[in-house]
Amino acid sequence: MSAALFETLLRLGDNTLVLGHRVSEWCGKAPVLEEDIALANTALDLIGQTQMWLSYAAEVEGAGRSADDLAMLRDVWDFRNILMVERPNLDFGHTMMRQFLFDAYHRALLSGLAGSGDPRVAEIAAKAVKEATYHLDRSAETVIALGDGTEVSHAKMQTALDLLWPYTGEMFHSDEADAEMVAAGVIPDPEGLRPAWMDTVTATMAEATLTLPDSNFAHKGGRTGKQHTEHLGHMLTQMQWLQRAYPDATW
Amino acid sequence: MVRPDVQTIWGWLDEVPDPEIPVISVVDLGIIRDVAWDGDTLEVAITPTYSGCPATSIINLDVETALRDRGLDNVRLKQQLSPPWTTDWLSAKGAAKLENYGIAPPSPAGGPSKCPRCGSGDVERVSQFGSTPCKAHWRCLSCLEPFDYFKCI
Incomplete structure (x- = not known):
């Protein structure tokens, strides 16, 4: 098995799994019905993408584990998602700001991966980028509407942006596994995605009348698994409890 | 056999x-x-x-x-x-049946050309997301009925 490819697939699948679960936490309690449906649909797309990434990861690992095993039976330290997606939802504005910052990155990343030298990675990405594109349309529209909205919504969106900004840098960091995959033509260079992401973010924040924080400080440790936030463990107790309490349960 | x-x-x-x-x-x-x-x-x-x-x-x-x-x-x-x-693969027969059923078929313009119930072109989008992943939620401003639009992807 290729350890670097397995690591890469976990990073892709864990981002969509953890964010998909977070977004699904809104189901049944979003501010209005349309938003509730939109959030649930977005979560569904992300979980569907997870199924594809983690199925491939399980095959590459070749240890007899399935996508479900990887999702439901790993512990915090084995997850490879960026820290931003495990942050609690807080309010609706924070949820949508996180979604926007991720979607802009996700679309750029998946567009690059659609040209991957690994045919499985390329076909999953080509499928997923269509979904990431309309996720981005919607999250950008919502961030603009709330940022350039009332005094209260504007203040909440600025607070959300300030809180989330230090978590965005991790998306563009890379390590040896990335370098190996870049050299093999499997993934685009993470840092190379930053200009396209920054263009989308700058244009959207200008329209949303929000100010980008002037700092490059980046929290990291999620995509390497070195140090997750305290929030991921709490999330996993919710997400995994059924498979933990009733191993191999099916229905 | x-x-x-x-x-x-x-x-x-x-x-x-x-x-x-x-x-x-x-x-x-x-x-x-x-x-x-x-x-x-x-x-x-x-x-x-x-x-x-x-x-x-x-x-x-x-x-x-x-x-x-x-x-x-x-x-x-x-x-x-x-x-x-892609929605381009939806058959012409399928598109006609959808419209007859009350779901506006996908249109390259990015939105329905008319209300599938009364035929009015005066329609607006309520949400990009609808009752299933493949549909968006629209409404007709003439007959005031909400309807699903099979979105293009």
């Missing part, structure tokens, strides 16, 4: 309804990508509409059941991701 020809099998599959939108068949939807004999085994390639569409497993089950009911015992279903599904 005699192997039915592939054209006949396409005809059988055209009678398998989509579980969420039963007026159109899985063939109308464009998700059956290939039907071919591999020795004595019939192989059917199916592509998902949306990655997370919960209907995918039901569709597989319905296709398999329909073929078994026709006496085919050796059926293998395979998921085909590439090229990714």
Whole structure:
């Protein structure tokens, strides 16, 4: 098995799994019905993408584990998602700001991966980028509407942006596994995605009348698994409890 | 047994309804990508509409059941991701049935050209997301009815 490819697939699948679960936490309690449906649909797309990434990861690992095993039976330290997606939802504005910052990155990343030298990675990405594109349309529209909205919504969106900004840098960091995959033509260079992401973010924040924080400080440790936030463990107790309490349960 | 020809099998599959939108068949939807004999085994390639569409497993089950009911015992279903599904693959027959059913068919303009109920062009989008992943929620400003629009992807 290729350890670097397995690591890469976990990073892709864990981002969509953890964010998909977070977004699904809104189901049944979003501010209005349309938003509730939109959030649930977005979560569904992300979980569907997870199924594809983690199925491939399980095959590459070749240890007899399935996508479900990887999702439901790993512990915090084995997850490879960026820290931003495990942050609690807080309010609706924070949820949508996180979604926007991720979607802009996700679309750029998946567009690059659609040209991957690994045919499985390329076909999953080509499928997923269509979904990431309309996720981005919607999250950008919502961030603009709330940022350039009332005094209260504007203040909440600025607070959300300030809180989330230090978590965005991790998306563009890379390590040896990335370098190996870049050299093999499997993934685009993470840092190379930053200009396209920054263009989308700058244009959207200008329209949303929000100010980008002037700092490059980046929290990291999620995509390497070195140090997750305290929030991921709490999330996993919710997400995994059924498979933990009733191993191999099916229905 | 005699192997039915592939054209006949396409005809059988055209009678398998989509579980969420039963007026159109899985063939109308464009998700059956290939039907071919591999020795004595019939192989059917199916592509998902949306990655997370919960209907995918039901569709597989319905296709398999329909073929078994026709006496085919050796059926293998395979998921085909590439090229990714697009609404361009929806058949003209399928589009007409959708509209008749009250769902505006996908349009390259990015939105429905008219209300599927009263035909008015005075329509507005309520939300990009609707009752299933493949639909958006629109409303007609003439007859005031809400309706689903099968969005382009």
